[in-house]
Amino acid sequence: MAEVRNKQVVLRDYVVGFPKESDMNTVEGRITLKVPEGSSDVLLKNLYLSCDPYMRILMSKIDHEGFGCYTPGSPLAGLGVSKVLESGHPDYKKGDLVWGMTKWEEFSLMNHSKHASLWMDVVLASHILVSSLSTGMPGMTAYVGFFEVGSPKKGENVFISAASGAVGQLVGQFAKLTGCYVVGSAGSKEKVDLLKNKLGFDGAFNYKEESDLDATLKRYFPEGIDIYFENVGGKTLDAVLLNMRFHGRIPVCGMISQYNLAQHEGVTNLAHLIFKRIKMEGFIVNDFYHSYSKFLEFVLPHIREGKVVYVEDIAEGLENGPAALVGLYTGRNVGKQVVVVARD
């Protein structure tokens, strides 16, 4: 069997500070489109790749236990939607559309047993979920973070940072469906308009235009915040702690404002965890497989009825992947950032 071209986005070297496009190279590798005899590998043609904030963490040399890190000279890895070209694994067959962990390249030979924990076994050909990258991993993240970690009650006050992002926009809609009052912060007028006009938030503000976040939060939440869905960390978290209500919950999904800093910003108001008996809990969606069917049961009808919508930012072509990924950390994307490698 002849080899074919396999374009790849590889990490040049471990990243310090803000990632730049030049931290990645687009190279032309070669691949034989064949699953090795007797192996249980699956050969994928990658269609869509997901740009997610956590990927910055993997670009650092430090392995944050379990998060691991990328290898310089090798392609990035991340979530993607792919088509099965050939399968040595009984759960997959040629033509299946799957989503889960794959690599930033045109074709990937993935080993199911190694990546089983990453939901390669979710086939979505027949799903209404057109873009599983948008509603799949971020949706599941929003679902478990908001419902299972946040334990919302009807009428509660919910604040979401990075609210127009992949996860934030869904948390906001889930919170509205739960009967909560929902305010989000984002980094541009366009995003704020989106939150208010398209995504149904009760309020939204551009944090870059607020000189006193504490005062801003007091304006939007005169009675305080019951649930803060944490995506950014740093100064925002510090201001939020001053504005939490008794027995508030802070599901900690991400801290994107901190990932590129050599020294993270210090959070000084943690004593409010005691004063107000606040629960702050980090979570990773991978720990919640058991809730996946519950999530689908919840989200699919809402998507079908148009009660949950989704904003995506699409970059065309693998070679535009590095710019799309880097854009996450300056907030260039509006909505969930996806890279199209191929349409089918």
Place this chain on the structure above:
Amino acid sequence: MAEVRNKQVVLRDYVVGFPKESDMNTVEGRITLKVPEGSSDVLLKNLYLSCDPYMRILMSKIDHEGFGCYTPGSPLAGLGVSKVLESGHPDYKKGDLVWGMTKWEEFSLMNHSKHASLWMDVVLASHILVSSLSTGMPGMTAYVGFFEVGSPKKGENVFISAASGAVGQLVGQFAKLTGCYVVGSAGSKEKVDLLKNKLGFDGAFNYKEESDLDATLKRYFPEGIDIYFENVGGKTLDAVLLNMRFHGRIPVCGMISQYNLAQHEGVTNLAHLIFKRIKMEGFIVNDFYHSYSKFLEFVLPHIREGKVVYVEDIAEGLENGPAALVGLYTGRNVGKQVVVVARD
């Protein structure tokens, strides 16, 4: 009915920074030893007063919602053991020994309905709990923080800061009874010896002698920490976050290292909450009345059998109260700090 002398410790003015003895005055008030006709007040003769770290918070002008603050010119308030001299309340009668919220003075007229939430209704005359100040509030705090917030499992690794303090020493013993590996930090050789030789800790260190807390924790916990019982905050918390295990829990009981600082130290490693899926939860013992009988059921047999012991630091005389209280914040006390106002 004639008035008698009522020595009081009053706050001079709101405190900024470290509290000093001179922030309090010992004054001679007068009191009529009589419950007003028709009232449900209880007249107490105060015997023992409890010095607790949270009291510094009440000395600041800022009311941390629900914590409240002391009033300059008025006596401090805190937990105490008192004898009922006269009672307008059906639950108490002359001669009862009670513990709960009282004032820093010889005699107090307390209103049960106002202070009901503070366990005035726990009569201990017949209890084996000789010093209810030591095993009562701190014991209950240790119990709910460790068991209900910390959810310990046999064999887990537990780290406790301010470990020889009122709450810490009990958390350590409860953790040993649960089959955990327990290490504590404290601020002097004497306290470290106490932890290792009297209180049964597996290890203990003097944090003042450790220049690299992260390295120290890695030495005591090569496999990481499952439960960190947080009493101090600041730099210790920051080092602990680097050493937590997956799904670790941090019951946040206090942050004594921070209460005297105008600007609290910044905690920079909170992203580890995500990496390791850590739950950090502030709690206040007052929220857990419902667990009080469970606590007694657990603790009384252990005290009777000598399996839970207690180290106290006794100051004689109300006039020595300010020095005793201030000593908490420099770590002068060894064990639970109590002030004796009268022996009976």
